[in-house]
Amino acid sequence: MTSAQRTISREIQLAARPQGEPKNSDFALVERELGQPGAGEVLVRNLYLTVDPYMRGRMNDVKSYTPPFALNETMTGGAVGEVVASGADGLSVGDLVLHDRGWRTHALMPAQAARKLDIQPGVSPSAYLGILGMPGLTAYAGLLEVAAFKPGDVVFVSGAAGAVGSAVGQIARLKGAGRVIGSAGSSEKVAHLTGVLGFDAAFNYKDAPVLQQLRKAAPDGIDVYFDNVGGDHLEAALSVFNPFGRAALCGAISQYNAAQPPSGPRNLALAVGKQLTLKGFIVSSYSHLFAAFVQEVSGWIASGELHHDETVIEGIENTPGAFMGLLNGQNTGKMVVRL
Amino acid sequence: MTSAQRTISREIQLAARPQGEPKNSDFALVERELGQPGAGEVLVRNLYLTVDPYMRGRMNDVKSYTPPFALNETMTGGAVGEVVASGADGLSVGDLVLHDRGWRTHALMPAQAARKLDIQPGVSPSAYLGILGMPGLTAYAGLLEVAAFKPGDVVFVSGAAGAVGSAVGQIARLKGAGRVIGSAGSSEKVAHLTGVLGFDAAFNYKDAPVLQQLRKAAPDGIDVYFDNVGGDHLEAALSVFNPFGRAALCGAISQYNAAQPPSGPRNLALAVGKQLTLKGFIVSSYSHLFAAFVQEVSGWIASGELHHDETVIEGIENTPGAFMGLLNGQNTGKMVVRL
Structure with a gap:
């Protein structure tokens, strides 16, 4: 890698705080140029983004259990991506990671904020945004x-x-x-x-x-x-x-x-x-149950006893629409965006 | 005692189900003649009656955790009284008892439904309708x-x-x-x-x-x-x-x-x-705490650390008024009726 290499990330920012139902003009698609990862950083190409109901609350400027999204900044949320450049020990090009830099095609981020996924055969990476997440x-x-x-x-x-x-x-x-x-x-x-x-x-x-x-x-x-x-x-x-x-x-x-x-x-x-x-x-508040949860639910998925659905929307530009559709119930199962 | 002896009990019946705030015409004061207690029964002269907010719910004809009061029957509720005639072992004339035949001056009842009180010095019998009840x-x-x-x-x-x-x-x-x-x-x-x-x-x-x-x-x-x-x-x-x-x-x-x-x-x-x-x-649902409660609270009363107030209304005929006053906040501490 050289420092001259640049990556264009396409990202969704909050352009205005929604009054009532969010609309397209509350969001803006912007392009940002990212450099190469420094020491301890990784560059991730996102494969799947999640949209979740709790994000609606973060679009309001009120005190809540998570801070509000800032205006004219890229929003955040769960994502699964592939490491495309690494300056960190422990993460290599090609690794799949779970992280919270969603609403964008690429993320330049500290490796510590990315969790390496050990994907089971037959399980889509997007499951880690839903049934296993x-x-x-x-x-x-x-x-x-x-x-x-x-x-x-x-x-x-x-x-x-x-x-x-x-x-x-x-x-x-x-x-x-x-x-x-x-x-x-x-x-x-x-x-x-x-x-x-x-x-x-x-x-x-x-x-x-x-x-x-x-x-x-x-x-x-x-x-x-x-x-x-x-x-x-x-x-x-x-x-x-x-x-x-x-x-x-x-x-x-x-x-x-x-x-x-x-x-x-x-x-x-x-x-x-x-x-x-x-x-x-x-x-x-219940992360102490995570290990027991993954073990038990993975077993049910493997045995076919537990069914999980996804509604998949394609393309970063359709992420606001996926989110608005989620609030209107246009999904069955987990709503995700594939990039 | 002879079977010819009769006692007149003055009692409050529910004459009509209140619509909104109860009013005087929802209640009727009646007189009933009581005989002498049979085997296992006692005749009690009530000293104090309680009126409590939960009774308002029982005046409606809806399913709740206690059955509704019946129309044209004497209502019930906590009372402390003195045994004036007894056909039961274990309860003698002069004993003070706690029971649920309130809203009346006298009650002819099974001895099993009356709990004998061992009143502590300096404690009014009415405390068993309030702070110790x-x-x-x-x-x-x-x-x-x-x-x-x-x-x-x-x-x-x-x-x-x-x-x-x-x-x-x-x-x-x-x-x-x-x-x-x-x-x-x-x-x-x-x-x-x-x-x-x-x-x-x-x-x-x-x-x-x-x-x-x-x-x-x-x-x-x-x-x-x-x-x-x-x-x-x-x-x-x-x-x-x-x-x-x-x-x-x-x-x-x-x-x-x-x-x-x-x-x-x-x-x-x-x-x-x-x-x-x-x-x-x-x-x-919390009667299992009763013994610990009485012990701890009696101690605080004895030491003077816990203060308890009563608002005392006089006379059976004023019981509906005491109840209506309770709903309007005319009491400080426990609202009781002294007979």
Whole structure:
């Protein structure tokens, strides 16, 4: 390598903070010239980028558990890439790495911030952005630890066709749930949940009020609710919970684009008499479960007992569209961008 | 005793299910003639009756953790009385007993349903309806077990001048809270909280928005919220919670009279990023703590470290008024009726 070598990275920056639903003009595609890696650095060509619901929160300029994205800077997020130049011991050209410099085609970065992947045969590198990555651990930790799942529980999960939700439902099934119920936003997704993923019941929340459909799907009530969406789903779960029910609050995608604060669940007072527990969580607090998670979930993938889907969008220029589509439910399973 | 002896009991029945705030015409004072106790029964002359917020829920005809009161039947609730005739071994005339046949001057009942009290010197029998009874155990279990209080926690309690709230704040102080904050509905109650009960800060929720006053009282946030009222207090607590904050949901007195479902907390989604736990409970699930509770709290009462107040209303005919006053916050500490 010589210092004269230059690489053009195409990158997505946040051009404006979205008001309500993000639109194309909130994003800008820019080109940046990268030099060669110095000592301890690597140059990575990204193969897959992830878009995730939590990123919507980082586009607002408010204090949260992660700092906001800066305007007119390249955004960040999970990515899997191939090392194309290395100035670091331990990482060589051709190695596949997982890192957080997403939303761009190339990244010049400290080797310490990249984790070398030992890809199993038959597993796509993109799985490390989904079922074997953050969304998978979110499902695993949220169900088993946060919601204190036990065999026999009736489990309801919203956003059930998404990366997290589809893992929640299947892990519940594999761990001996009494019944697994999912909601999703299209009849195709509903058919996929019961036909492919092994859910006992599923419904399209756009067909009729959630409460009405959930009561029908869960005639004996529910014990665990894994909440990916908030809003009317949480309210319905509160109504249908059995005594000592537990909700893992993972996200509220129905509210991420809300410019006005949404109304909260009007029936939260039911939590007193039913002795319910509602527990919010973020996956980074459960990294101590990562090893057990990878071992158990890898086994289910290898045996074919756990199915994982991806919706793949092509091209860096389509990353904002992939993200907007994710917020509108245009994905089944993990939404990724292939470069 | 002879079977010809008759006792007139004056009793309060539910004449109509209240719509919104209860009113006098929802209650009826009736007289009933009681005979003498048969084998295994006792006749009790009640000395003190309790009125408690949970009773409002039982006046509605909805499924809850306790069955609804029946129309045109005498209501029930805690009472302390004196045995005036006994057909049972183990209970003699003159014994003081705790039982659940309240809302009446006399009760003819199975001896098994009455618990003999061994009243400590200097303790009023009515204390067994309050600080040494269900409200005291509610405070103790809710703070220490449900909210998992630990020394150093900043604790906020609403309805802080009530029977439960005043015990919560003082137990938190005695257990080493970093700071104890209470809200109440009058300037007299606020002065009592900081002047007599040892709260670090208190405010009148009618003076200004709860959130604004809570932020000022808790500049470093709160770790525990003991919720007696629901509504805007819960919403404010969610906003001010520190990461990993815990709410014990004990009641929602602000909503008990609501004919329409109230709006829920609009900021419940904060529970995700802050990793909050909201846990509803009812005291009957924590009876295993009763012995430890009585021992610890009796010690604090004896040493003078824990203060307990009563608001005493006189006469069976004023029991509905005492109950309505309770819902409107006309009590400081435990509201009881003396007969």
